[in-house]
Amino acid sequence: MKIREIELPGIGKKYEIITKNEEKVVVIIHDDGRRDLYHFEQDQFDEAISSLSLEDEEARQLAGIIGGMTYAPKALETIELAFDDLVIEWFKVQRGAEAANHTIGELNIRQSYEVNIVAIIKKNLKKIHTPGPETRLEVGDTAIVSGQRDQVKRIVKDILSGRSG
DSSP states (O other), X not given: OXXXXXXXXXXXXXXXXXXXXXXXXXXXXXXXXXXXXXXXXXXXXXSOSEEEEEOHHHHHHHHHHHTTSSOOOOSOSSOEEEETTEEEEEEEOOXXXXXXXXXXXXXXXXXXXXXXXXXXXXXXXXXXXXOOTXXXXXXXXXXXXXXXXXXXXXXXIIIISOOOO
């Protein structure tokens, strides 16, 4: 994650944050305590896709929640629902992932990993229920994968995560 701090004379401070997945969040902290948050889509930093304005107390409460002061997540690597050893996990296709720009059929997911992609939420928020082998995965898509815990973790590691480098 990259963070850039910018002084805004007479206003406060601006923080530009670029996440690991190349999404941008801008936080402006006004001298009066108000915070403005802006979220930008990957590689499209010209116009925010969402914004939020918080009073000082609201911002501090939200920071506590995000920081884990009120709830510490279970020791799971990502969000998942567990039914014995069956899990359903949501995972965003990362930049540099082997799955990016390939179809489910090309990746031979069901046979190679013994899991099913039960749905895909595209970057534009279009939902594809029960995607077929012709469905193409793209960077920023969220794949909803169902299978045994170890197999789901394997597919995430092998083809959905970005390459480090």
